[in-house]
Amino acid sequence: MNKLLTKALKAYTLFSLLILVISVPVYVLVVDHIWLSELDENNWLSLEHLKNRIESREYSPAEVAQINEIWGELQPGFSISKINSSHFLADSVYEVQRKNVFDLDDGEDRFRGLRSYFELQGQAYQITIETNVEEADETLLAIAVVTLIFFIMLILGFILINRRIARQTWQPFHRTLQSLRKFDLSQGQALSLEKSNIEEFQELNQSLEDLVTKNIKVYQHQKAFTENASHELQTPIALLKSRLDLLLQEKALSPALSQILSSIEAPLARLSRINKNLLLLAKVENQQYAEMELIKINAYLHSALTLFDDYINDKELTIELKFETELTIQAHSFLVETLIHNLLSNAIRHSVSGAKLEVEISENTLLVKNTGAIALDTKHLFERFSTASTEKVSSGLGLAIIKEIVNKYQWQVGYKFAASKHVFFIHF
């Protein structure tokens, strides 16, 4: 994954590199051109000046020869020489490479020369003048080096500016990201994001706030719906139950009919339980049961096991208790009771007759183990109605309720299958 700014930086860098690379030959051409035309102009000026002076002073041919000799010796590339033709050629520009006699390491130097013609006392002369000019490859090298330096400066600048932008300009974005990470829909608290003076971020924040507000509303509606639906269902369930009780009192019931009637009891009990559990879930989600008190888990376990006595004896289960410490916690007593009842009733229901059921407390962990053949599917274990059980009594909500209660108090619940045992544990 690339950061947005790094990506931009890469693009900028590549583009600047391209432009600068193109700029180097262009600069060389332009500089060379300016240079040469300046030198040509300079040569021309000097030559014109010379011609003018020589003509106006009316030097004799011998004097001209002397000038050529002296000056030609002093000034490299200068010469005035007689020519036989009376046809003057047009002025011509030429370039020559000469050895640098003073610095042999320097190799050859480039000279720009101008050749012209003039007439003095009927004799035609050719005059040349030369000026040293920087070689094109040297210019290229210099410009390339300078460009490289500028390129490096440019990149450093980009990186610095980039960092600044990342630090300052993107700060609101990162804060928004952090708020989103911390956001918990079930808390029901609206998202409040800082105002940003960058239009895009402000727009993003506004959209997020609107989205979250809408979602909270939907979530609350859904919660309210569950709670209301469960409430509404309670009366018909109560009626069904009481009608069934009345029906059973009928004197004229045939055995077959009364058996059908009593077989309604189980699904009715299940319906009632599902409804009760949905209501409980809705209430826990709605942050009810806020009161806290000191709860002794050991004692709660003992009394729950006493309550389940009949069911334990019925299945001839062996209970093995290993309480290493006295575990006390702060929570709502009803919720802890529910948690323990659900854990234990699960273990009892899913045990085969004559099996062993182990309950352990160590430090701040409660473990409930019961024998089992194969591991449960842990992926959806704690989800609502995810149960794969074919039991008629299961509400499919027992573990979901455990999870909800555990979440409420920021405890941890887990399941593992080890040594042919289902192990449910809760870290308080």
Add this chain to the structure above:
Amino acid sequence: MKILIIEDEEELALDIISYLSSEQYRCEWVADYSAAIAKVTSYQYDCVVLDLMLPGGDGLSILKELKKLNKEDGVIILSAKNSLDDKVKGLKLGADDYLAKPFHQAELAARIESVIRRKQFDSNSLITFKELLIDTQAKSVRINEELLNLTKKEFDLLLFFLGNKNRVLSKSALAEHLSGDFADMFENHDFIYAHIKNLKRKLKKKGSDDYIKTIYGTGYRWEV
């Protein structure tokens, strides 16, 4: 014995009346807050069955009103909310018992009987049924003066039967009576069979008649 049922669900109220009618009870029924207030302020009842969610007002206010008037009526709160808060508040305000909906009619009948017994006979906690003498306070049962040794659950079942004479009690009603709220966590209530078998055996051993009849496929009935 007069019983007032304050319940806005007409059908449920009629079911309760229908179930209780053959007992020695005379039932009256009101469906809203103001009618309930009118009734409880003007008359004396042995037991008031009070639904907390009423049109026109909160059931708990009726309870407060009763206590303000120093009425002796026994009160059983019914609540669809099954909320712990209501239960705690109701019992604190002086209600005698609390029953969450949905409930078995037999359970309500037994609770009404228990409330009336506690109110009426005050310190007298004795119930007699033919050769049986039951002390609810000492939790003891005598047959022809001879002490019967029952477990707590057998004793509870015996009282439950006596509160629902000649009624068919389903296994689930019996299980719910013994295990309370979480009986519906389990599918199998076969343990009831063992308890009743033991109870019958013990009663018979001390020379009591066999009042508990098994209704095939359904449950049990205490036959008089």
